[in-house]
Amino acid sequence: MSAKARTLYLIPYLLWILFFVIAPILLIVYYSFYDVQGNFTFANYSKFFTSVYLQMTLSSFWYALLITLFSLLVSYPTAYLLTKTKHKSLWLLLIILPSWINLLLKAYAFIGIFGTYGVVNALLETVGIGSQQILFTDFSFVFVSVYIFIPFMILPIFNALEKMNPSLIYASRDLGASAFTTFRKVVFPLTIEGVKAGIIAVFIPSLSLFMLTRLIAGNRVITLGTAIEQHFLVTEDWGMGATIAVFLIIIMALVMALMGLRKRGLDLVKR
Amino acid sequence: MSNAKFKLSNLYLILVFAVLYAPIVYLMVYSFNSGGTMREFEGFTLEYYSEVLADARLLIIVLNTFIIALLSSAIATIIGVFGAIAMHFIKNNAKQSLLTLNNVLIVSPDVIIGASFLILFTIIGINLGFTSVLLSHIAFSIPIVVIMVLPKLQEMSNSLIDAARDLGASNWYVISRVILPFIKPGIFAGFFMALTYSMDDFAVTFFVTGNGYSTLAVEIYSRARQGVSLSINALSTLIFLFTILLVIGYYFINQRNNRTQGREG
Numbered sequence: 193m194s195a196k197a198r199t200l201y202l203i204p205y206l207l208w209i210l211f212f213v214i215a216p217i218l219l220i221v222y223y224s225f226y227d228v229q230g231n232f233t234f235a236n237y238s239k240f241f242t243s244v245y246l247q248m249t250l251s252s253f254w255y256a257l258l259i260t261l262f263s264l265l266v267s268y269p270t271a272y273l274l275t276k277t278k279h280k281s282l283w284l285l286l287i288i289l290p291s292w293i294n295l296l297l298k299a300y301a302f303i304g305i306f307g308t309y310g311v312v313n314a315l316l317e318t319v320g321i322g323s324q325q326i327l328f329t330d331f332s333f334v335f336v337s338v339y340i341f342i343p344f345m346i347l348p349i350f351n352a353l354e355k356m357n358p359s360l361i362y363a364s365r366d367l368g369a370s371a372f373t374t375f376r377k378v379v380f381p382l383t384i385e386g387v388k389a390g391i392i393a394v395f396i397p398s399l400s401l402f403m404l405t406r407l408i409a410g411n412r413v414i415t416l417g418t419a420i421e422q423h424f425l426v427t428e429d430w431g432m433g434a435t436i437a438v439f440l441i442i443i444m445a446l447v448m449a450l451m452g453l454r455k456r457g458l459d460l461v462k463r
Numbered sequence: 464m465s466n467a468k469f470k471l472s473n474l475y476l477i478l479v480f481a482v483l484y485a486p487i488v489y490l491m492v493y494s495f496n497s498g499g500t501m502r503e504f505e506g507f508t509l510e511y512y513s514e515v516l517a518d519a520r521l522l523i524i525v526l527n528t529f530i531i532a533l534l535s536s537a538i539a540t541i542i543g544v545f546g547a548i549a550m551h552f553i554k555n556n557a558k559q560s561l562l563t564l565n566n567v568l569i570v571s572p573d574v575i576i577g578a579s580f581l582i583l584f585t586i587i588g589i590n591l592g593f594t595s596v597l598l599s600h601i602a603f604s605i606p607i608v609v610i611m612v613l614p615k616l617q618e619m620s621n622s623l624i625d626a627a628r629d630l631g632a633s634n635w636y637v638i639s640r641v642i643l644p645f646i647k648p649g650i651f652a653g654f655f656m657a658l659t660y661s662m663d664d665f666a667v668t669f670f671v672t673g674n675g676y677s678t679l680a681v682e683i684y685s686r687a688r689q690g691v692s693l694s695i696n697a698l699s700t701l702i703f704l705f706t707i708l709l710v711i712g713y714y715f716i717n718q719r720n721n722r723t724q725g726r727e728g
Binding site for chain 2 (some may be wrong): 197198199201202203204206208210211212213214215217219223266268269270273274276277283285287289290292293294295296297298299300301302303304305307309310321326339342343362392396397399400403406416417421423424425430433434437440441444445448457
């Protein structure tokens with residue numbers, strides 16, 4: 193293709209990169225140096241390192257960690273068993289299907305299920321435990337988040353398991369390794385890339401969840417995402433919101449560097 | 464022993480599927496409840512469906528959502544496809560950095576995309592509403608289209624283009640008669656993905672939508688905050704059925720792609 197034609201086709205795309213990829217990041221960084229009145233300041237950054245914000249960051253991390261861990265614990269066996277089923281592509285599609293349904297609708301369903309008169313409490317009542325406060329607790333927040341992220345964890349692990357050569361397992365078993373040793377020494381190390389991709393797909397979105405914290409956790413849990421949303425849309429302190437966003441971007445970059453972002457990790461795309 | 468293990472593993476899968484689908488089934492079942500709450504099922508009614516269909520405001524919002532989704536995916540597909548084609552012919556180094564920039568929006572959390580776009584629109588002076596929502600949706604759809612189209616371009620053999628060129632085809636002729644038909648499956652997949660992302664998006668829209676303009680997700684959020692109302696259940700049942708249709712459509716597009724690939728290979 194001639195250079196001229198190529199440039200012509202590239203212009204809209206480059207404009208997009210300029211205005212919607214580079215400019216927004218620069219604007220976030222720029223705003224983080226301004227206070228509500230519009231004065232240049234480092235106050236936002238020093239405020240971020242006070243105990244209130246550090247505690248919030250830590251708790252956001254803690255919840256994200258819990259959510260990622262439980263997602264992994266549920267997803268790995270599921271992905272593994274899925275590879276053993278007969279119509280696996282169909283079953284995989286059925287696993288992914290709920291993830292196509294709007295997040296809000298699922299959160300809304302859980303408001304009904306976990307509510308004081310919801311189906312879970314009715315069940316607890318009949319068993320004799322009596323009704324409990326489930327909605328607006330840490331448990332409900334972690335449970336619903338795990339529920340939402342499971343498909344994004346299963347998919348990359350499933351793909352990694354599918355790519356593995358099954359004769360390696362037979363070889364390991366033939367050489368006398370137990371099922372557990374085979375898993376620990378052969379299967380898991382060979383699927384670690386899938387696990388990493390899954391962790392990226394779950395951990396970063398868990399840090400930035402903001403709607404679930406309100407609907408399901410009743411504002412008891414404040415994640416980095418909630419804090420950003422609050423600062424931008426409620427208190428309108430954009431500077432502080434941008435500062436938190438800067439740290440979220442840094443954390444995101446660190447996690448990716450740590451997990452080794454591969455192009456393959458992108459086939460699961462965001463959430 | 465192996466039989467017991469088999470049953471245990473099946474039980475686990477059944478449990479996972481049950482938990483995954485329970486909330487959806489729950490929503491759908493209660494959309495028919497004449498009791499008016501998600502507590503006890505009193506009797507069957509279609510009242511909430513007629514309520515949804517009679518709600519003019521809601522129907523306008525549904526229309527908004529579709530218009531935004533279709534427009535944004537169409538525009539994003541055009542920009543993305545030509546971007547990908549141009550990118551395909553660029554030398555490796557520049558291509559890598561373009562690809563990295565391309566993927567920034569895919570891996571960024573929605574909150575950051577929303578917040579930074581809000582700043583951007585405020586600075587440029589674009590009113591929050593239809594335009595800002597449309598631009599945002601185009602913006603986050605473009606990288607998805609590029610990601611879906613690039614692998615197809617890489618599959619294409621360069622000798623195909625050389626042959627066309629040798630036979631005297633012009634630039635545009637090469638693109639419209641050789642490249643575009645070859646990457647058509649990728650274009651469709653990209654458009655489709657963009658469509659579902661746009662319709663599914665809540666967070667970004669929530670940031671850049673002003674007063675008075677709303678898409679379905681934002682509307683559901685504000686209604687859900689006011690508590691349970693079974694018309695949301697009815698609405699979500701309708702959306703769910705529509706989603707299934709889309710998924711089936713996507714599945715068939717994929718199937719057909721695989722089949723054509725099989726034929727060519």
